[in-house]
Amino acid sequence: MSATANKSSKLGTTSPPLSGERLVELYRTMVLSRYLDERVWLLNRQGKAAIAASAQGHEAAQVACIEATDPSKDHYLTYYRQFTAMMALGTEPEEMLRGFLAKDGDPMSAARQFPLHGAHPRVDLFNFSNVIATQLPQAAGVALADQLRGDDAVTIVFFGDGAASQGDTHEAMNFAGIRKLPIVFFCENNRYAISVPLNKQMAVDTVASRAAGYGFPGVQVDGTDVVAVYEATQAAVNRARAGDGPTLIEASVERLQPHTTDDDHTRYRSPEDIAQMANKDPVKITSETLRRRDLLTEAEDEAIHAEAKRRVNVATDTVDAEPYPDTETMFDHVTSNRDEGGS
Amino acid sequence: MPEQTVIEAVRDTMRAEMRRDESVILLGEDVGLRGGVFLATDGFIEEFGEDRVIDTPLAESLICGLALGAAVNGMRPLAEIQFADFVWPAINQLVGEAARVRYGTNGVKTAPMTIRVPYGGGVRGGLYHSQSIEVLFAHTPGLTVVAPATPYDAKGLLASAIRSDDPVIVLEHKRTYRLVKGEVPIEDYTIPIGRAEIKRPGSEMTIVTYGLMLHYALQAAETVSEQGLDVEVLDLRTLRPLDADAIAESVSRTGKVLIVQEDTPAVSISSEVAAIVGERCFFDLDGPITRLTAPELPPMPFSPLQEAAFMPSPEKIVAAIAKLAEL
Numbered sequence: 001m002s003a004t005a006n007k008s009s010k011l012g013t014t015s016p017p018l019s020g021e022r023l024v025e026l027y028r029t030m031v032l033s034r035y036l037d038e039r040v041w042l043l044n045r046q047g048k049a050a051i052a053a054s055a056q057g058h059e060a061a062q063v064a065c066i067e068a069t070d071p072s073k074d075h076y077l078t079y080y081r082q083f084t085a086m087m088a089l090g091t092e093p094e095e096m097l098r099g100f101l102a103k104d105g106d107p108m109s110a111a112r113q114f115p116l117h118g119a120h121p122r123v124d125l126f127n128f129s130n131v132i133a134t135q136l137p138q139a140a141g142v143a144l145a146d147q148l149r150g151d152d153a154v155t156i157v158f159f160g161d162g163a164a165s166q167g168d169t170h171e172a173m174n175f176a177g178i179r180k181l182p183i184v185f186f187c188e189n190n191r192y193a194i195s196v197p198l199n200k201q202m203a204v205d206t207v208a209s210r211a212a213g214y215g216f217p218g219v220q221v222d223g224t225d226v227v228a229v230y231e232a233t234q235a236a237v238n239r240a241r242a243g244d245g246p247t248l249i250e251a252s253v254e255r256l257q258p259h260t261t262d263d264d265h266t267r268y269r270s271p272e273d274i275a276q277m278a279n280k281d282p283v284k285i286t287s288e289t290l291r292r293r294d295l296l297t298e299a300e301d302e303a304i305h306a307e308a309k310r311r312v313n314v315a316t317d318t319v320d321a322e323p324y325p326d327t328e329t330m331f332d333h334v335t336s337n338r339d340e341g342g343s
Numbered sequence: 344m345p346e347q348t349v350i351e352a353v354r355d356t357m358r359a360e361m362r363r364d365e366s367v368i369l370l371g372e373d374v375g376l377r378g379g380v381f382l383a384t385d386g387f388i389e390e391f392g393e394d395r396v397i398d399t400p401l402a403e404s405l406i407c408g409l410a411l412g413a414a415v416n417g418m419r420p421l422a423e424i425q426f427a428d429f430v431w432p433a434i435n436q437l438v439g440e441a442a443r444v445r446y447g448t449n450g451v452k453t454a455p456m457t458i459r460v461p462y463g464g465g466v467r468g469g470l471y472h473s474q475s476i477e478v479l480f481a482h483t484p485g486l487t488v489v490a491p492a493t494p495y496d497a498k499g500l501l502a503s504a505i506r507s508d509d510p511v512i513v514l515e516h517k518r519t520y521r522l523v524k525g526e527v528p529i530e531d532y533t534i535p536i537g538r539a540e541i542k543r544p545g546s547e548m549t550i551v552t553y554g555l556m557l558h559y560a561l562q563a564a565e566t567v568s569e570q571g572l573d574v575e576v577l578d579l580r581t582l583r584p585l586d587a588d589a590i591a592e593s594v595s596r597t598g599k600v601l602i603v604q605e606d607t608p609a610v611s612i613s614s615e616v617a618a619i620v621g622e623r624c625f626f627d628l629d630g631p632i633t634r635l636t637a638p639e640l641p642p643m644p645f646s647p648l649q650e651a652a653f654m655p656s657p658e659k660i661v662a663a664i665a666k667l668a669e670l
């Protein structure tokens with residue numbers, strides 16, 4: 001047991017090690033996320049989903065990170081690729097699809113925003129904008145409020161390697177280090193900022209190494225390994241809850257799809273680079289791990305896939321038939337201050 | 344009723360709001376032991392402590408991002424941007440993010456945050472301590488922008504801003520901080536956001552203005568009254584939303600309008616006021632919609648004669664009134 005785990009155990013906040021049962025549940029969420037993600041891509045090609053950013057390749061990192069947190073009190077500031085994280089926090093496939101198809105009842109923004117943007121109605125998950133890295137200073141502010149009140153909550157802020165280049169990332173990490181904020185900086189490094197590879201984004205080897213400049217630990221973890229990501233996040237969350245300050249986690253993942261449905265990664269990724277990704281598919285890797293550890297039989301695995309397919313089909317049929325939001329609702333919720341609109 | 348300067352009214356109002364509501368926290372550069380570069384937060388860290396009076400690193404995007412994050416997590420942050428000229432790194436967090444929080448989450452999240460921004464020239468501030476930055480904020484749906492010009496209005500509008508459940512930009516003209524004095528009641532009061540006020544009633548012409556120019560306009564109106572001209576002065580006080588009804592009522596009644604602003608003219612508050620007058624007062628006008636503004640140059644030269652030439656002044660306003668009155 002690590003020193004940080006010891007420290008937090010006296011506060012009674014240590015989350016348990018990941019059981020075999022929970023591992024299978026996380027895998028189930030990953031498979032459902034994968035099928036739904038693939039369906040959204042198809043719906044885009046059918047002209048029904050205007051835009052989508054895929055989490056394919058990021059699923060293990062996202063479910064494992066969420067698993068180490070407490071949705072009843074923690075805060076999640078996400079970015080546009082948090083498809084699986086949203087599902088791990090209990091967002092139903094129908095709710096996800098209402099966002100992608102811009103249908104009435106989209107829980108995040110009433111379909112005003114791109115999919116996955118807005119605020120979740122049941123857990124404190126939000127993603128205000130498409131602008132890269134703006135969520136990091138905001139997350140520091142969320143954590144600051146908890147710290148000032150003495151609340152036992154941790155803020156998890158997600159970002160990609162692209163966001164690591166923004167000034168907001170530096171400003172947020174610097175402040176979080178100064179105030180020892182209860183925050184976890186969770187970087188999903190898929191090595192590409194749309195088309196720009198890592199060696200054109202930074203002169204160092206890892207994002208995690210930058211944490212040294214802010215006075216808190218940075219750890220790099222294999223983002224296809226559910227247990228490794230869970231344990232790294234658990235240590236970071238315990239550290240934050242114990243009042244010891246931030247941690248930067250860098251989960252190395254592959255972006256199995258192009259940046260978005262509007263992108264074509266064959267323009268900038270070599271055939272070899274694209275081919276090697278098959279070995280880094282977290283759904284496949286997790287399936288193999290579970291089978292190897294006798295936590296899952298072949299038949300059970302097939303049943304998980306079959307159920308995910310069925311669930312996605314039902315959700316697609318349901319949401320496809322639903323209406324768009326009424327035009328008049330676009331005037332709602334601008335500001336509470338009077339006379340909005342000047343003249 | 345005690346008389347105060349604008350900066351005293353600002354300071355007392357912030358202190359009162361922090362006493363009445365524990366969720367009000369201060370964020371900014373040098374707001375702690377220094378008490379702010381204009382001494383707006385003088386004595387605050389001693390009274391409220393380092394938890395509620397937070398000296399931030401020198402990073403304006405951080406200040407506004409922190410305010411936004413704390414605001415959606417139960418606080419009412421009150422942030423200070425040291426000079427308006429330094430607000431640009433925070434535009435992303437204010438115009439891009441805070442303004443759209445309520446709208447982009449369909450009302451699930453709101454951001455009760457106040458950003459105080461000392462602005463304006465005539466203080467030998469040169470290009471980077473003199474700017475009028477109101478237009479970008481006033482253009483943005485979801486933001487509210489107030490620009491009180493008197494100690495009384497500073498107190499009432501700052502209190503309204505802090506108690507608002509949505510982001511409010513409070514523009515304080517730094518030349519007014521110690522120049523302008525006025526009576527301020529000790530008791531608690533607020534001034535509704537979005538309401539202009541007639542600061543001097545008149546019948547022959549309306550001057551529409553705000554900020555430091557209010558005081559220059561009042562001086563000019565006094566000067567021309569000695570020559571028998573009865574000029575009304577309307578103080579906008581809130582720049583978003585503009586009080587279109589008050590503008591239309593006054594201009595329709597007097598038939599002439601002179602819009603006075605310190606800012607440069609293109610695509611500015613005066614442009615919007617002119618549009619309102621054109622749309623709502625067309626048949627009541629008996630003179631052209633007239634503007635007196637800074638010249639179309641980067642605000643504003645450091646050298647004293649050039650600075651004076653750049654700024655509208657009471658004398659220039661008198662001349663503009665005289666010209667419009669003859670038309």
